[in-house]
Amino acid sequence: MTSPRRFDDRTDAGERLGEALRDRDVDADIVLAIPRGGLPVGRAVADALGVPLDIVVASKIGAPGNPEYAIGAVAADGAVWRNERAFERGGVDEEYFQREREREAEKARQKAERYRSGRSEPDLSGKTVAVVDDGIATGSTVRACLAMLAATDAERIVLAVPVGPPETIAELREAVDDVVCLRTPSSFGGVGRFYDRFDQVSDADAMSYLKTDP
Numbered sequence: 001m002t003s004p005r006r007f008d009d010r011t012d013a014g015e016r017l018g019e020a021l022r023d024r025d026v027d028a029d030i031v032l033a034i035p036r037g038g039l040p041v042g043r044a045v046a047d048a049l050g051v052p053l054d055i056v057v058a059s060k061i062g063a064p065g066n067p068e069y070a071i072g073a074v075a076a077d078g079a080v081w082r083n084e085r086a087f088e089r090g091g092v093d094e095e096y097f098q099r100e101r102e103r104e105a106e107k108a109r110q111k112a113e114r115y116r117s118g119r120s121e122p123d124l125s126g127k128t129v130a131v132v133d134d135g136i137a138t139g140s141t142v143r144a145c146l147a148m149l150a151a152t153d154a155e156r157i158v159l160a161v162p163v164g165p166p167e168t169i170a171e172l173r174e175a176v177d178d179v180v181c182l183r184t185p186s187s188f189g190g191v192g193r194f195y196d197r198f199d200q201v202s203d204a205d206a207m208s209y210l211k212t213d214p
Contacts, residue, residue: 007194026178031053037134063086071083079147158176
């Protein structure tokens with residue numbers, strides 16, 4: 001599936017993603033967006049499908065001395081994804097990984113609680129869940145989010161993103177029931193390249209997208 005032009009912004013990407021999901025007859029019961037950048041996209045998708053919007057949260061585990069390089073990620077419930085390639089290269093010990101896993105899991109839990117503002121987690125039993133982000137690069141956080149959702153009673157999990165590198169998208173297909181990705185360019189170079197506006201999304205702005213559901 002391809003998209004003919006750049007996305008104006010995250011809302012535009014979400015509207016086009018929602019249209020693609022309808023075209024694919026994806027009958028989602030709920031949209032779960034990955035904060036922060038996934039929420040404006042998720043809001044537009046949820047509105048297009050006429051379903052509630054909630055969140056799924058994970059936190060990246062950075063390498064020693066290089067926090068931008070993900071050696072793994074952990075979701076709010078402790079579900080973890082390990083970058084086995086990073087471990088194979090050496091330089092990462094298990095003690096460091098487990099220590100950072102606990103720390104980042106707590107950060108993810110706190111973030112989920114802050115975003116929900118006292119609301120309980122949604123019941124996913126028997127539901128079709130659309131997991132939405134503003135794009136995928138390495139896919140570290142989304143992999144942890146998917147590991148968390150795999151442990152629920154959701155009937156079907158669909159990953160929906162505007163853009164991602166073909167190799168990563170192919171790998172993620174193995175973790176879900178379906179993937180809808182509007183663009184899989186062979187020359188990637190980062191999610192922001194495919195948006196005209198790709199500003200940072202603050203926590204306050206991201207949380208505001210959750211307040212339009214009853």
